[in-house]
Amino acid sequence: MIKLKQLESLLQDVDVFEKPKIQFEQYPTSAHIASRMLYTAQSMYDDIEDKIVADLGCGCGVLSIGANQLGALYNFAFDIDDDALAICRENMEGFEIENMDLIKVDVETLSLRDKVDTVFMNPPFGTKTHKGIDMVFLKKAIDISTRAVYSLHKTSTREHIFKKAKEWGVSCEVVAELRYDIPAMYKFHKKKSVDIQVDFLRFAHPDDQE
Amino acid sequence: MRLITHNMLQCHVKGCNKDNFPLKLEEIEIEELEAEFNADFIKSMLNRLDWKALAQTTFSLGIAQLPEEMPEELNDEMLQQLHHILLEVDITSGRMVCQGCNHVYPIRDGIPNMLLTESEV
Numbered sequence: 001m002i003k004l005k006q007l008e009s010l011l012q013d014v015d016v017f018e019k020p021k022i023q024f025e026q027y028p029t030s031a032h033i034a035s036r037m038l039y040t041a042q043s044m045y046d047d048i049e050d051k052i053v054a055d056l057g058c059g060c061g062v063l064s065i066g067a068n069q070l071g072a073l074y075n076f077a078f079d080i081d082d083d084a085l086a087i088c089r090e091n092m093e094g095f096e097i098e099n100m101d102l103i104k105v106d107v108e109t110l111s112l113r114d115k116v117d118t119v120f121m122n123p124p125f126g127t128k129t130h131k132g133i134d135m136v137f138l139k140k141a142i143d144i145s146t147r148a149v150y151s152l153h154k155t156s157t158r159e160h161i162f163k164k165a166k167e168w169g170v171s172c173e174v175v176a177e178l179r180y181d182i183p184a185m186y187k188f189h190k191k192k193s194v195d196i197q198v199d200f201l202r203f204a205h206p207d208d209q210e
Numbered sequence: 211m212r213l214i215t216h217n218m219l220q221c222h223v224k225g226c227n228k229d230n231f232p233l234k235l236e237e238i239e240i241e242e243l244e245a246e247f248n249a250d251f252i253k254s255m256l257n258r259l260d261w262k263a264l265a266q267t268t269f270s271l272g273i274a275q276l277p278e279e280m281p282e283e284l285n286d287e288m289l290q291q292l293h294h295i296l297l298e299v300d301i302t303s304g305r306m307v308c309q310g311c312n313h314v315y316p317i318r319d320g321i322p323n324m325l326l327t328e329s330e331v
């Protein structure tokens with residue numbers, strides 16, 4: 001398995017959004033955070049190697065590409081936006097990844113014939129006009145997976161998420177608390193960027209719990 | 211898009227739950243890729259695929275004539291053929307049509323478009 005440092009430096013070469021679209025909350029997961037999410041998933045839980053992985057809202061693909069570097073069997077990367085998918089494809093080609101495909105879809109309506117093992121995502125947090133999209137992503141991720149879901153959520157929603165996880169029959173663990181620097185792409189933000197508290201969460205399906 | 215992905219996708223128009231898989235590939239263009247052969251990959255992947263749909267699809271595309279049921283023992287020749295089918299056939303354009311509700315999902319630049327219109331959600 002490659003080292004965390006190596007993974008992080010590889011992921012620094014993943015190109016990011018050219019013209020981020022506000023309505024889709026397009027900001028990339030940093031190589032720093034993405035590498036730690038993925039490294040934890042493989043080294044502590046064996047959730048990547050030889051597993052089928054889905055990336056919901058893949059954007060430019062940093063999570064999928066990282067999962068591939070850690071030995072994922074196959075990767076399905078979903079996004080709603082053509083421009084994001086085009087950049088993702090260039091990244092895939094740059095990394096010479098063969099076992100991965102891109103699919104244009106609204107995660108809200110996505111349905112698959114069979115489940116995947118593990119889902120990685122950095123979902124939109126939801127805006128004034130699109131409230132609750134974070135929970136839509138989370139529910140879908142849990143529905144289409146058999147092992148685990150790795151995701152980032154605002155710390156302010158933690159209690160709500162714990163309640164929902166219980167309702168949905170999955171365990172939920174805060175793997176790390178992060179400070180997340182969201183670029184000020186939103187007009188109502190006066191500062192250059194805003195720092196928010198984010199939880200890195202792991203959800204596990206019952207069969208996979210010790 | 212590879213046939214692996216085609217094998218995972220199903221129609222998700224609201225209320226469509228009969229004959230919604232596999233989607234029929236039409237007017238497609240295929241690009242042949244070259245991928246490194248890995249027998250373990252093929253075997254692991256096959257455990258996750260719907261063989262019937264794969265056989266039906268490869269037959270209708272004229273790519274291969276696979277047995278109706280997945281053979282218990284996969285010989286080298288078969289593995290090579292499956293390697294080609296799964297990793298070296300890249301569908302770059304065309305469309306997928308639901309046999310249940312006739313919804314058309316276009317494929318462009320190798321990416322299937324599974325978006326629905328508002329009335330279908």
Ligand SMILES: C[S@@+](CC[C@H](N)C(=O)[O-])C[C@H]1O[C@@H](n2cnc3c(N)ncnc32)[C@H](O)[C@@H]1O
Binds near residue numbers: 029079081
């Ligand atoms: C915060 S970005 C994360 C991008 C990427 N996964 C990463 O970690 O760098 C959220 C992504 O979700 C996509 N997205 C937003 N709403 C979506 C929806 N309803 N269905 C599918 N993708 C969506 C956006 O286009 C964007 O690429």
